[in-house]
Amino acid sequence: MKLRRLTAVFLALSLLLVSGCGSAKDADMLDYINGIGVDYQNGEYIVYLQMLSVSNIAKTEGKGPSESTPYWVAVGKGKNLTEAIGKIYNASAKSIFWGHVTALLLSESLLESNELSIFMKEFDRFHETRYTSWVFATSEAMNDIFMVKPNFEQSRLNTRLHNPEEGYHILSLVRPLMLHDFVADFQDQGRSTLLPSLKVTSDNWEKDREKKTSLEVNGVHAFQNTKYKGFIPVLKLFGTRWLEKETVQSFISVQHDGKTAATIKMTKPKSSIRIMKENGKVRFGIKVIVKGILTHKFTDISVEELRRGAEKQIAEEIRRTFEEGLRVDADLLQLNEKLHRFHHKLWKAAHPGGPESAALTADSLGPIDVVVDITQTGKYKY
Secondary structure, three states: OHHHHHHHHHHHHHHHHOOOOOOOOOHHHEEEEEEEEEEEEOOEEEEEEEEEOHHHHHHHOOOOOOOOOOEEEEEEEEOOHHHHHHHHHHOOOOEEEOOOOOEEEEEHHHHHOOOHHHHHHHHOOOOOOOOOOEEEEEOOOHHHHHOOOOHHHOOHHHOOOOOOHHHHHHOOOOOOEEHHHHHHHHOOOOOEEEEEEEEEEEEEEEEOOEEEEEEEEEEEEEEEOOEEEEEEEHHHOHHHHHOOOOOOEEEEEEEEOOEEEEEEEEEEEEEEEEEEEEOOEEEEEEEEEEEEEEEEEOOOOOHHHHHHHHHHHHHHHHHHHHHHHHHHOOOOOOOHHHHHHHOHHHHHHHOOOOOOOOOOOOOOEEEEEEEEEEEEOOOOOO
């Protein structure tokens, strides 16, 4: 019995001497990737790995405002993704850690090629990357996107590339996509994939009279069942916000007698799509219910007139976005999703050319019923 006890005590003491992280590496012995950019030019993949210096973060932690922690960008080229990344591995003095990736940026040339599906399958093999990364596209140079600094010397991870939700909650126009949503939409025959597009702008911010660059969403790149359909600018997408479940708030300027009469903040719209079969063809009716708060009033106009004007404008935005979808053969309003999910025989009959076409015509859009309830008028009295 004593021998057993002594053996147990000896084993317990020996366990204390064994490090639980014997194979772990120090933080400064790893290169941490935060963003991945992928371009495709002349039959070659060009991979950009955006890295943040962890040692510099540690040095500046707890101090007052200073210049943003610098980013490093590594570039590799190859006939495929693995070969391009291998070139970066070969030139790196440290191990590369992929678990902190928060953004994937795809070039317009990659989207226009036939390589995107191949890229997605190959990218899936990198098991360290997470499907919670944000995914964007751009027609601009990758380095220009990666090198944009956030305002007020904040962390570089506070740009719209790495943290798009904050901006979307303030103004909900184009919903940001996580990688798992992009993959699901990309392979869904009943949905169009609307991949947000980023551009660099210097129109909005200045620091000590010096213009500063920032990132803005300037539209989407649309896919229909993995087939690329083209770029749609944000001004043509205003109708999508009224049918998007994730919309938090958005603003409209109501026109009256050719002038802006008022600005209304619209919050959390609720929408429904009604499927109708008329003369052997499928049509879609849309209903939107949304609450509004009057933020600015510029003319002498009643709340009732503002309400009717807002309802008319929202309906027009929905119709214009639908018509833009017809132009590129994409279902920008996601009308086919309900048809594909709950009325598959009707959907199949309506898509004789296969799922790569939205199979929508000018007659596909039926009545648009919009109900606006202006719940607050602020300090304005009527």
